[in-house]
Amino acid sequence: MAPVGRLAICPQAQLSSKQRLQYEVARRRTFAIISHPDAGKTTLTEKLLLYGGAIHLAGSVKARRAQRHATSDWMKLEQERGISITSSVLQFDYEGFRLNLLDTPGHQDFSEDTYRALVAADSAIMLLDNRKGVEEQTRKLFAVCTRRRTPIFTFVNKCDRAGEEPLKLLDDVEKDLGTPLYPLTWPILDGDTFVGVYDRLENYIHLFERTHDHGARRAAVRTAAFGPGAEHLIGQSAYRRLCEEILLLDGAGSSFDVGAFMRGEVSPTFFGSALTNFGVEPFLRSFLRLAPPPREREAIERTVAPNDDAFTGFVFKIQANMDPKHRDRIAFIRICSGEYKPGSMVMNARTARQVRLSAPTQFLARERTLVAEAWPGDVVGILDRGNLRIGDTLSGNGTVTFQGIPRFSPEFFGRLRAPDPLGRKHLDTGLRQLSEEGAVQVFYEAGLTGPAPIVGVVGLLQFEVLLHRLEHEYGVRASIDRMKYSDARWVVGNAQTIIDLGRRPGCALVQDADGQPLVFFDGAWTLQHALEQYKAVTFHEVSR
Numbered sequence: 397m398a399p400v401g402r403l404a405i406c407p408q409a410q411l412s413s414k415q416r417l418q419y420e421v422a423r424r425r426t427f428a429i430i431s432h433p434d435a436g437k438t439t440l441t442e443k444l445l446l447y448g449g450a451i452h453l454a455g456s457v458k459a460r461r462a463q464r465h466a467t468s469d470w471m472k473l474e475q476e477r478g479i480s481i482t483s484s485v486l487q488f489d490y491e492g493f494r495l496n497l498l499d500t501p502g503h504q505d506f507s508e509d510t511y512r513a514l515v516a517a518d519s520a521i522m523l524l525d526n527r528k529g530v531e532e533q534t535r536k537l538f539a540v541c542t543r544r545r546t547p548i549f550t551f552v553n554k555c556d557r558a559g560e561e562p563l564k565l566l567d568d569v570e571k572d573l574g575t576p577l578y579p580l581t582w583p584i585l586d587g588d589t590f591v592g593v594y595d596r597l598e599n600y601i602h603l604f605e606r607t608h609d610h611g612a613r614r615a616a617v618r619t620a621a622f623g624p625g626a627e628h629l630i631g632q633s634a635y636r637r638l639c640e641e642i643l644l645l646d647g648a649g650s651s652f653d654v655g656a657f658m659r660g661e662v663s664p665t666f667f668g669s670a671l672t673n674f675g676v677e678p679f680l681r682s683f684l685r686l687a688p689p690p691r692e693r694e695a696i697e698r699t700v701a702p703n704d705d706a707f708t709g710f711v712f713k714i715q716a717n718m719d720p721k722h723r724d725r726i727a728f729i730r731i732c733s734g735e736y737k738p739g740s741m742v743m744n745a746r747t748a749r750q751v752r753l754s755a756p757t758q759f760l761a762r763e764r765t766l767v768a769e770a771w772p773g774d775v776v777g778i779l780d781r782g783n784l785r786i787g788d789t790l791s792g793n794g795t796v797t798f799q800g801i802p803r804f805s806p807e808f809f810g811r812l813r814a815p816d817p818l819g820r821k822h823l824d825t826g827l828r829q830l831s832e833e834g835a836v837q838v839f840y841e842a843g844l845t846g847p848a849p850i851v852g853v854v855g856l857l858q859f860e861v862l863l864h865r866l867e868h869e870y871g872v873r874a875s876i877d878r879m880k881y882s883d884a885r886w887v888v889g890n891a892q893t894i895i896d897l898g899r900r901p902g903c904a905l906v907q908d909a910d911g912q913p914l915v916f917f918d919g920a921w922t923l924q925h926a927l928e929q930y931k932a933v934t935f936h937e938v939s940r
Contacts, residue, residue: 448495707791710789807854
């Protein structure tokens, strides 16, 4: 397979509108990175931005000498904790391609945000620690991708540190995930020292030199054809080991099947070190060559192809206060077909109302740029005053309804207490906006001074994030008292019967923001008993 070159740039004035659409679709790559916490996801994200030219100096995560924070971790709490807790949209160009990188939270308490981002991606990069292989969170996210038949790349990270033997690591991962891995690059090891990678498709070796700036700049690299002449470059023992391992890989007899990759049946695999930048650029170039452009998407009404003339897109994320000074609310839209034209009127399938598209904003984390156009595969943000919700489908030609945005029932509940009653208005505003983001769900129980707020979350760390954001974005200091409940159900039926149910041991009656009754249960047994005893009441799972 020939090396990747720059995507041919076509004079836009010479293209018809249909040809322009096809050209823009062909150069889009929209993808997400999935991993377990501490596998190096934020570091790899930074290095892709570095090699893509989007930043000139990569920030280090948790590095003692780091002078910068990671670009993707724009929220203050992310910078303080060194973790990603919200999805970021990172858009940049590389060799004629437009890349839309959906940076996702690594912590399992924020899986809901990750799952939504994966719905908006056309492919995914699975990041593995070379010492640990497949970990719990990676396994869950991999399963989400395979159910959607999303093509998955594998990047084995931290090869600059001692880890599992590469052949054993691959075997363990294949057994764990049930999906074959096909190494397209292979680590070149001089003893325990990682010095470069071998590109199996191009038959080239890439040798890297460590920098003294903690990987903030590109690593120096030498490239040479693999063969007897390469022995003097990498040393006799490293050359002999590489030859033996490549012989074992080639002895398997299989070749890389692009079709199987597109169906999610095999994962092209790469080795490297995001921290030192070793192997990042060979991976990025192969990614551009192999990753799919925007693909067809199934809607209830019909199949939508990216080359369809009519605009379609769906909201997969809402973020409040990216610019705290202006209390903005941004709805992130993944474009599925047609051209995004500011000022156009489109239909919101949920409300059956027309929505005027505002000027689209493209992002590099918190940094934003107004653009005149956007195309399938792009993720754009539009200012919204509360009319859009996560999962909304927008269409310029008839009603189109995309499905598949996951919604989860909360598993942890807590009473929110704010000691300053004068801040109640700011508290209510914060809870409303943060619940619209999908960060929390808000319920209310009757109290002596009026409805008292209760928040429900999927993961416990979301409580900490909620309190931090209420204080720093809305000026409200609050605390949370954990409650014993673990399940919630909307209930429909006779009002007195519902009140009686809510008074049972292990139960509590509350309302949602629209005044609809819900009952909390302290465990699966209490819930099951209620389902059996209250046949006249209809129970519905709580999801957004």
